[in-house]
Amino acid sequence: MMPGDRSIERKGDRGILLGDLAKKSPEKLQEYLKKLHPSDLAEAFPALNLAQRVKILRSIEPEDAARVIFDLDREMVVPLLEGLGRQRTAKILEGMPGDDAADLLGELPRGEKEKLLGIIAAAEAREIRMLLAYGTETAGGIMTTEYAAVQKDLTGRQAIQALRETAREAEIIYYVYVVNQNNQLIGVFSLRELIIADPEAPVELIMHTGVISVNVRTDQEEVARQVAKYDFLAIPVINDDHELLGIVTIDDILDVIEEEATEDIMRLSGNIDLEGEEYEVRTWRRAAKRLPWLVGLLFGGLMAGNVINFFSGALETMTILAFFIHILAGGPGNAATQSLAVVVRGLATGEVGSEDVLKVIWRETRVGVLIGLVSGVVMAVTAYIWQGIPLLGLVVGLSLAVSIVIATLLGSFIPLIIHRLGIDPALASGPFITTLMDITSMLIYFSLASSILLR
Amino acid sequence: MMPGDRSIERKGDRGILLGDLAKKSPEKLQEYLKKLHPSDLAEAFPALNLAQRVKILRSIEPEDAARVIFDLDREMVVPLLEGLGRQRTAKILEGMPGDDAADLLGELPRGEKEKLLGIIAAAEAREIRMLLAYGTETAGGIMTTEYAAVQKDLTGRQAIQALRETAREAEIIYYVYVVNQNNQLIGVFSLRELIIADPEAPVELIMHTGVISVNVRTDQEEVARQVAKYDFLAIPVINDDHELLGIVTIDDILDVIEEEATEDIMRLSGNIDLEGEEYEVRTWRRAAKRLPWLVGLLFGGLMAGNVINFFSGALETMTILAFFIHILAGGPGNAATQSLAVVVRGLATGEVGSEDVLKVIWRETRVGVLIGLVSGVVMAVTAYIWQGIPLLGLVVGLSLAVSIVIATLLGSFIPLIIHRLGIDPALASGPFITTLMDITSMLIYFSLASSILLR
Structure with missing residues (x-):
């Protein structure tokens, strides 16, 4: 073929x-x-x-x-x-x-x-x-114990011989680890280096020391980051005594990265099943996976409606206030989703570390103020032109700007805090934050409208 | 160390x-x-x-x-x-x-x-x-030309010798490809197989035929799917004449998968920069990357406001209609985002092929009808209990159900069509679809309200 x-x-x-x-x-x-x-x-x-x-x-x-x-x-x-x-x-x-x-x-x-x-x-x-x-999402849970390791005092030729005998077992022998008599990891060489080396030299001369490894309890996401960062084909897994327990191979890392990306996407879009949908599942099961968030968020929307209800006096006096509800709800919601995606992705790829909380929040605040100001001014002018009421422009622009700043902050703060505390990440769901922003921005909008327009 | x-x-x-x-x-x-x-x-x-x-x-x-x-x-x-x-x-x-x-x-x-x-x-x-x-996002653009290949008539020993000489060049020699005199790919073996094989046997006896390969013009996303599917460390790249041109290694695939996942997440959240944000960029540049969508969507929200404006007579007669605007805007928007995420992710992992368009849409329609019905009934009852008006419950429930069905359809249809046509995927952005749904659901809601409640 x-x-x-x-x-x-x-x-x-x-x-x-x-x-x-x-x-x-x-x-x-x-x-x-x-x-x-x-x-x-x-x-x-x-x-x-x-x-x-x-x-x-x-x-x-x-x-x-x-x-x-x-x-x-x-x-x-x-x-x-x-x-x-x-x-x-x-x-x-x-x-x-x-x-x-x-x-x-x-x-x-x-x-x-x-x-x-x-x-x-x-x-x-x-x-x-x-x-x-071991936990299924730790290095120990995804490692294989079928690796190639040799004692430090073998020669290159002896090492090749030893590998011939164990090669059928080892899932991957492209890295050969070197251990001492206590099975502690002390070095590594590649099969390529073994092949091109002098067959009579001891492996101690071929091997690299300072091997980068992960602890058996390290989270799989962190393991994936290490492998991706150093472009390894496999990373050794050790316990607290530096004993070699296994290796995590790059094909398993590929699965981890796919899984974590799917998890992030499902979370951002408010799908309850964090592991994604199986493609062979019946309609009612698919629906059951999406309904809880959906209905929960509808009640969130009801709370935003309640805010409007509370201000129904203002709304009856000025029905035009209703025309801008979508802008006040949509704009901050979208701004929050943007921040959320940037921060969640940064956490996943390791570009944002959990130690950077204050730095990231400060950065997002500056961005939030800038986009809040621009959006606020644009909408203030638009509202004024559309309805011909200067104070209405002021109310719309001001509440939009303030809401967007808060939204950007929430969108970055919530995932960072959740990541740091290790709480159920489903709470950082995109729709949850946008619904929270719906309620907040309605409060800001109608409060400002009542105090500025209807005094 | x-x-x-x-x-x-x-x-x-x-x-x-x-x-x-x-x-x-x-x-x-x-x-x-x-x-x-x-x-x-x-x-x-x-x-x-x-x-x-x-x-x-x-x-x-x-x-x-x-x-x-x-x-x-x-x-x-x-x-x-x-x-x-x-x-x-x-x-x-x-x-x-x-x-x-x-x-x-x-x-x-x-x-x-x-x-x-x-x-x-x-x-x-x-x-x-x-x-x-070659295009930067094709197999040709991400392949390396530093691979290990041997002629089919060498013995195992000669092959090891040949590899010793070229090993310094090859980025990865963990697969050794076998070519005929025209440099056409005819087989492959692993270094492990070479080491455990009889040194005097010709490589033709060690090698596997029917090598899985990709064409030089294949899209990088498809290459990544092949490598992930077969758990390869590298995949050979050939031209239309089956000549071996290079290999794509798994470390580059890792980068592709990270890149494509980031692209999907940014697209779903309405960040204009599809490649994600660089973490060292100044505030105004970050803001510039987010503002176009944000402001564009604000005007989309204005169109939804315009629908309300068109029905302002109805709204003045029944201010309570405004209390449900958030539910009618949020619910369908969230349903659309859920479908969108499921389909976009399915396309990325290869679980959904572009040939499955009708199947996926039919499946999402059934799910949409189910979640639309449940949400509609829940909200109809809630609205009735809250305001004590049976017909209002009917209007809210019915328009919610219809909107959610449409939203689920749009959320699956748009990314599938875009994927099939190969148009700029930014159009499948989550916020774009939710804004479209805002306008649609306002039309449905106020039309139904006018014809049922205010006859």
């Missing part, structure tokens, strides 16, 4: 083809599956029914089945494992890297998890138990 | 320390810099002035200086290169991988770029020119 050929087929077509084959010709299906990369197979799975999925996974190698299962949406996995039966599932879990197996098991019901761990080969089970013990 | 020691210093402190050293004791500065990883040095740069930055970059190896410069915000780079002078800059560019050098040069003024290319060593300059010829 020539390179690139695979991309010619569309994933939808492939699903239909698979379904057809599974029904009509089991032999042709086997033939076809052998040519497919597990990740492509996983993409075609939504088009198949459960019986077909089980049949296919039974007919391919456990290692490939492991890869397919790991790529599937989690919602598909549980019934699939049930269909496969415990013995086959245990085989498949043994074929996965330990960190992936722990990930999968972590999402199964407790009883099922324990039963499976009882069947899996002892060594793998022990490793999975250890990984499960 | 023990692993992890480096993380003890805070980046702010380090900047101050560097500034101090640069002023007082150039020798100690040299000492200190030698211990620092280039990426850490880059993080400390904002705290230094231009003269100090130039001095430091002159005193370290060109390769390290290259790494520091590549990590800096682009706004800092141009004055820095001017300060360094053309000869030194050329040396530094030669020390960078070709793709990074092309990236940097691509952002310099045309005249300056040509002058630098004239000084750089001919081979490097040729490579950079070739990379610059």
Whole structure:
């Protein structure tokens, strides 16, 4: 097969083809599956029914089945494992890297998890138990224990020999770590450096010291930042005694970065499910994930309406006040969302550290004053031209300016504080802050209108 | 130095320390810099002035200086290169991988770029020119030409020998590509497979065929999806004749994913600068990046106000209509943002393909009808209880439900269509869609109110 050929087929077509084959010709299906990369197979799975999925996974190698299962949406996995039966599932879990197996098991019901761990080969089970013990979002939770390490007193030739023996185990041997007799991490070299080095020199001469590593309890977002910053392929994970426990590889970091970006986007847009929507879920479940925020925010809007209700005397005297409600609600809301996005993104990429709180708030305040002033003046003039009442222009412009300054402050302050305190980040949701601003700006607008226009 | 020691210093402190050293004791500065990883040095740069930055970059190896410069915000780079002078800059560019050098040069003024290319060593300059010829957001623009490839008729031992000779050049030799006499890609093996294989067997027996590759013109987002999907460390780039041109490595993919996620977040929040804000920029420039959308949206709000103005007769008769303006504006706006985020994220991670337009819209419509109905009923009951007018409850509930359905549709339809047509994605901005919904929902609300309540 020539390179690139695979991309010619569309994933939808492939699903239909698979379904057809599974029904009509089991032999042709086997033939076809052998040519497919597990990740492509996983993409075609939504088009198949459960019986077909089980049949296919039974007919391919456990290692490939492991890869397919790991790529599937989690919602598909549980019934699939049930269909496969415990013995086959245990085989498949043994074929996965330990960190992936722990990930999968972590999402199964407790009883099922324990039963499976009882069947899996002892060594793998022990490793999975250890990984499960760390938090799923820490370095320990995403690391693999299959790394390449050598003792410091080996020569280059001996090291190559040692790696030949362990290479089948190690998920990635592109970095080789050097440890002392206490298993403490003291150095690192790349396979490339080993290959081009003098085979008789001890690895201590090839290795780099001052290895950059992360603690086993470090948050996965921080691990991702370190790997991205230094352009590493893997980063070693150590405990408080500097003992080497595992490595986090860049392909897992890719997943972390995708996951955290999705989390930020869902949070900013007020989707309740911070991990994003699965694409195979039924309508009512999708709706259930969006409704709580939506209805909650409607009641927030009701509070803003209540403010108007409180000032209904003013509104009855001057109905034109209502024409500017959208501007007073929308402008500050948008300004808050802009600040929020800039700060949330800065926190995610590491450009803003939690130690920079005051600096960032001061910076956003200056920006807020500037955009508040410009917007206020523009709208004051517009309102004056539209309605011909100078004082109305003043009220609209002034309340818009003040609201935008407050909005910019809130939009930067809230995510920073939440990040620092480690509270549930859903509170920093974009719609929550805009709704808060709706209420605030209505208070400012109608108070100013009452005291300036209706004295 | 023990692993992890480096993380003890805070980046702010380090900047101050560097500034101090640069002023007082150039020798100690040299000492200190030698211990620092280039990426850490880059993080400390904002705290230094231009003269100090130039001095430091002159005193370290060109390769390290290259790494520091590549990590800096682009706004800092141009004055820095001017300060360094053309000869030194050329040396530094030669020390960078070709793709990074092309990236940097691509952002310099045309005249300056040509002058630098004239000084750089001919081979490097040729490579950079070739990379610059591809679009910066294509596989060709982000690939490196420093890869490891061997002819198909070598043995394992000969391949190791060949790699020893080229390893210093190749950015990453963890995959070794196999080509035929026409330089067409026919296979791939990993260094691990080479090491554990029989040294006398020809590489044709070790290699995997059916290599997954991308075309040189493929969009970088698609390249990132392929690499993430297959968990590759690098993906080969070929032209239409299947000739191997280069590879895209996973560290560059990490940058692409960060960049695309930032772009999505900025777009959803209505920040005009799609690439995010640089953190060293002055207040007025930050404000200038946010103001155009903000003021544009204010005029959008004015249009919603105009709708109210059109119905001011209705409003004067029933001031209570104003109490629900926030609910009718906020609810549909939030629903639109939720849909938008789900679809935009789905497009980014590849879970939604552009071929799925109708499927996604149909799915979002069902979700929209469900959340519209629930929200509508909840608000109808609330409005009735609050104001005691059954018909008012009907108007509020009905217009909310209809608006939310439309909002969900718009929130999914607009990004999908834009993605398919390849138009400027800024149009899919969250605030743009919410403002559009403000106008639409006011029309629906006041039309229904006029025809039901005020007949």
